[in-house]
Amino acid sequence: MTTNTGGPAMTQQRIVRTEIPGPKSRTLHARRSEAVTSAVPSVLPIYVKAAGGGIIVDADGNQLIDLASGVGVSTVGNANPKVVDAVTQQISAFTHTAFFITPYEGYVEVCEKLNTLTPGDHPKRTALFNSGSEAVENAVKVARKATGRQAIVVLEHAYHGRTNLTLAMTAKAAPFKAGFGPLASEIYRVPASYPYRDGLTGEEAAARVISTIEAQIGASEVAGIVVEPIQGEGGFIVPAPGYLTALQAFTRANGILLIADEVQSGSGRTGAWFASEHEEIVPDVMAIGKGIGGGLPLSAVTGRAELMDAVQPGGLGGTYGGNPAACAAALAAIEEVQENGLLEAARKIGETAISRFKAAQELPGSPIGDIRGRGAMIAIELVEPGTKTPAPEIARAAARLCHEQGVLVLVTGTYGNVIRLLPPLVIGHDLFQEGLDVLIEAVSTAAANVTGAA
Ligand SMILES: Cc1ncc(COP(=O)(O)O)c(C=O)c1O
Incomplete structure (x- = not known):
């Protein structure tokens, strides 16, 4: 476990206590559906209690690795003390x-x-x-x-x-x-x-x-x-x-x-x-x-x-x-x-992600068509293995698997087939690596399930 520049008191650790979303989040979600227009959906309706460093804590006590930063907003970490x-x-x-x-x-x-x-x-x-x-x-x-x-x-x-x-x-x-x-x-x-x-x-x-x-x-x-x-x-x-x-x-x-x-x-x-x-x-x-x-x-x-x-x-x-x-x-x-040297931290995040994705891309049957981005703005474009045909189902399935395991990633792209990473720049190295482990495994499982089922 790596400590980092702070935020609210919480361990910088992924913890999955319930299914995600858990019962408390699901109750809140039912309430929300009666109050909030369906025109404003949420990618992952876990209801947030606290967030800091590279972690988001939800109403059920789950701790998710945050690879989204609220779409690149909490660059210096949520509730950064400064x-x-x-x-x-x-x-x-x-x-x-x-x-x-x-x-x-x-x-x-x-x-x-x-x-x-x-x-x-x-x-x-x-x-x-x-x-x-x-x-x-x-x-x-x-x-x-x-x-x-x-x-x-x-x-x-x-x-x-x-x-x-x-x-x-x-x-x-x-x-x-x-x-x-x-x-x-x-x-x-x-x-x-x-x-x-x-x-x-x-x-x-x-x-x-x-x-x-x-x-x-x-x-x-x-x-x-x-x-x-x-x-x-x-x-x-x-x-x-x-x-x-x-x-x-x-x-x-x-x-x-x-x-x-x-x-x-x-x-x-x-x-x-x-x-x-x-x-x-x-x-x-x-x-x-x-x-x-x-x-x-x-x-x-x-x-x-x-x-x-x-x-x-x-x-x-x-x-x-x-x-x-x-x-x-x-x-x-x-x-x-x-x-806090966060420009350098962004560059390191990019280097880490790119080298991990390159290794994953070389595995047989990998759906990773392209790896791109700069610094802590990195993505993989997923395709039907061996082609350049966009594979949005694999992207969606991989993101869902990540979410279930407590890693928040976002799907994007004109063809809906890109998984993008925008982690807070203060995320600990080990925590980020753990997020990548889950994501890379999820991509390969999703590809096997989707292409196997096709
Ligand atoms: C490149 C770019 N421009 C503009 C916007 C719009 O910003 P906002 O959602 O704060 O209005 C976004 C939001 O994602 C963006 O990525």
């Missing part, structure tokens, strides 16, 4: 004033930090919001206002959120978009780079995008191209080397803004502060969310000063954006990443 202290101090002083009415230092300090931590040493400005979707929406507003153009280019496999504008930008139809039209206009989708499936080099994949824009949209109409430097919900797709740099060169030559949606890939998750660094791009505008708030709702748009300041006063903002408690949490979380 975050808890900072938030407690802040809410004892004041909880809310609305920054646009009477400002406070925490908001300014978060913006200063983000201006420094994001790629590029040009002058920058930042505005704070509550959710990733809100950050993406505001990045689009900035791009349109600053360029005077309307068209926004997005990629296949993209996920940018569930508000009306971001739904139009999100690629996957079901369950996200079904029945919600009309969606926002002036959004144009172009091919992504998906090396495992398209076999193209970065230059070839970028040329496909550029010719689509020139032929079907017109470069002079385009305000911005929005890219996830690693596509998250699309299946942790890392673009081919050179794809994003070629797109950046095209944007610069045509007065288009390169907008990076780093809501999932940012804030230290990939072993760099932002995944754009791995791709050697310097976005003009960035949307930041999830892990930046240390577990509290906070998001940001950081961009070139002249673009951000092109918006009229009052054009950006909102009641809660940059709430004092969320700012205090963010400052503590940033400090935690810096002082």
Whole structure:
């Protein structure tokens, strides 16, 4: 058992006391079904009592290994003591004033930090919001206002959120978009780079995008191209080397803004502060969310000063954006990443997972088609063994087996066949290895069951 940077008192140990979900969780779930709309389901309806380090404790006393971090949010661990202290101090002083009415230092300090931590040493400005979707929406507003153009280019496999504008930008139809039209206009989708499936080099994949824009949209109409430097919900797709740099060169030559949606890939998750660094791009505008708030709702748009300041006063903002408690949490979380070597920890998590997955991939009958990701944002794409045919049933069955054994993993991807890992960066090495043991075994059992039954 490995101890780590803390959180609530609990052993950093997987403990399965009941079936999962257990009786107490099932009772709560029955109550929930009478109160909460079925439009908001849960991947694994265990009802959480506490969480910290790499562990989630449920109502039945089960302790699950957390390989999800609430979709990459609890990067510094749940209830991280530094975050808890900072938030407690802040809410004892004041909880809310609305920054646009009477400002406070925490908001300014978060913006200063983000201006420094994001790629590029040009002058920058930042505005704070509550959710990733809100950050993406505001990045689009900035791009349109600053360029005077309307068209926004997005990629296949993209996920940018569930508000009306971001739904139009999100690629996957079901369950996200079904029945919600009309969606926002002036959004144009172009091919992504998906090396495992398209076999193209970065230059070839970028040329496909550029010719689509020139032929079907017109470069002079385009305000911005929005890219996830690693596509998250699309299946942790890392673009081919050179794809994003070629797109950046095209944007610069045509007065288009390169907008990076780093809501999932940012804030230290990939072993760099932002995944754009791995791709050697310097976005003009960035949307930041999830892990930046240390577990509290906070998001940001950081961009070139002249673009951000092109918006009229009052054009950006909102009641809660940059709430004092969320700012205090963010400052503590940033400090935690810096002082506890969590970028390095993310890189080690990635190395461990990749070497374990590679060994598993070599076993006969393995359904692991592709292993990809960076740092602590790692996935396996599952296929029918010996083919590239997506195998969503194997992914679902493997995830279910993991859940039953107390390991929380998430399934994602355009084809529903990707298992993604987003562990807290403070997870202990042995605990993470144990989670991988369970996952790798579950994948091979699921493949045998599904292909045996076919
Ligand atoms: C890349 C990306 N952009 C935007 C969003 C939307 O963020 P939120 O759910 O906080 O609105 C997400 C959420 O998963 C995301 O992964």
